[in-house]
Each structure stands twice: as structure tokens, then as C-alpha cells.
Amino acid sequence: MTMTQDMPASSGRSLIAAYRGVLNLAGRVPLSLIQLAGRIAVALVFWQSAQSKLASWPVTLQLFAFEYNLPLISPAIAAPLATAAEIVGAALLFLGLFARIGALVLLGVTAVIQIFVFPGHWGEHLMWASLLLLVFSRGAGVISLDHLADSYFGRRA
Template identity: 65%
Template sequence: MTAISDHSSTSPGGLVGVYRRIIKLPERIPFSLIQLAARVAVAHVFWQSAQTKLASWPVTLQLFANEYNLPFVDPSIAAPLATAAELTGSVLIFLGLFSRLGALMLLGVVLVIQIFVFPENWAEHLLWASLLLLVLTRGPGAFSLDYVAERTFSASGK
């Protein structure tokens, strides 16, 4: 006696095969494109934050003195340090130039914000940290000045 089987659900051309091909489609997205998107997104967040600080410096100083209450750092020092880190980090991340250094700087900013300023906004901070950790651990990708520099210097060293 022969068992009757439905090959349409298990064969490569069957429904399961179609489903498997569909769910694997995102794997065709180049990882460098994902790295670029992460860099642009997180750089934008910190660039905008720095621009807001610079737009009204007296208000920024008041916020650092009265609302943010960072321990161990005078507001007149913390405000320019935070602004410089946001500006520098966002430019480095965006360009993909010394991007791991930029990611590390901005991770420091995120850590300070999370611990001392707005701990209730942990989900937003986790999102920023995730994008920064992607850059820190996997690099900026092929669409970056770091990539160009690495290829240029490795080719000239041969």
C-alpha cells in the first residue's frame, strides 16, 4: 500500500517553498545599506539635538543647571561638552569617518542621558544605543570614508 502525500506543501515549488523564498528576500539587502541607514538615522538625532542647544545657548545653560542636574560636572562645562560630543559624533557617524570613535562618543552621551537625565526614556535610548552598537561592533560599511581609507591604505601597503 502506498502512502498518499501532498508534495505541494514540502517541495521547493510548493507553498512552503514559496514562503521560505519570501521570508529570505530581506537577506538580499546588502548589509552596508543597513549600516548606512543606521548611521544616517542616529546621526540625525544627535545633530538635531546639538542644533537645538546652539539655537538658544542661554536656555541650554539653564537646562543643564536646573533640569538635567548632572552630578560632578558644572553645567557651564557639561553643556559645551555635550554639544561638542553631539556635533562631532554625529558628523563622524554620518560621514563614516572614524565612525567607531564617533559611535563610542555618542554611546557615552546616551549613557549619561539614560542614567542622569531621562531614565524613563529607556526605550528611546535603547534604540539609539542599538544603532550605535551596530556601528561600533560592525563598522560603518562600504558606504563610508572609513571603508575608502581602509581600501586605499591597504592597497598602498602592498
């Protein structure tokens, strides 16, 4: 006997119905909730990175001089520039205020890290970029200061 002969047809249909029920439930998750989770997740990565840079600035400068070693830009300029981009981008994403600009800034940081610093970590960078592209392309969502400002100023225009 084959497996299909052992399993009654009604069981197969109920499995398919259960699967479709799960898909329908997943389809009901609000996009704004996904946008909020994505914004917070990627903002935390860059916020923590900036905080570790600020915690020991001399070590940060050494890392930029010897390990990160970006072309065409001095470590004395690259370190504060990268740190500022991480702080500002993370704050904008977390608050959902000018979130698309924050996402674009952090996409730039991610690209620099991928191309010049840690090219072997492409999987992690792709995950960050995916979340940042979600925010850049679809916005911060309803749970954001962008939405609040748009609602307030949109009515006045």
C-alpha cells in the same frame, strides 16, 4: 471540519515557500545598506539635538543647570561638552569617517542621558544604542569614508 482539513496541503506548502522566499529576499539586503541607514538615522537624532542646543544657548545652560542636573560636573562645562560630543559624533557617523569612534562617543552620551537625565526613556535610548553598537562592532560599511580610506591606505601598506 478543522481548518487544516479545509485547506489543501499544497496551499500550506505554497505559504511556507512564500515565507521562505521573503526570508531569502531579506537575507540579500546588503549589510552596508543597513549600516548606512543606521548611521544616518542615529546621526540625525544627535545632530538635531545639538542644533537645538546651539539655537538658544541661554536656554541650554538653564536646562543643564536645572533639568538635566548632572552630578559632579558644572552646567557651564556639561553643556558645551555634550553639544560638542553630539556634533562631532553625528558628523563622524554621517560621513562614516572614524565611525567607530563617533559611535563610541555617542554611546557615552546615550549612557549619560539614560542614567542621569531621562531614565524613563530607556526604549528610545536602547534603539539609539542598538544602532550605535552595530556601527561600533561592525564598522561603517562599504558606503563610508572609512572604507574608502582603508581601501586606499590598505593597498599602500
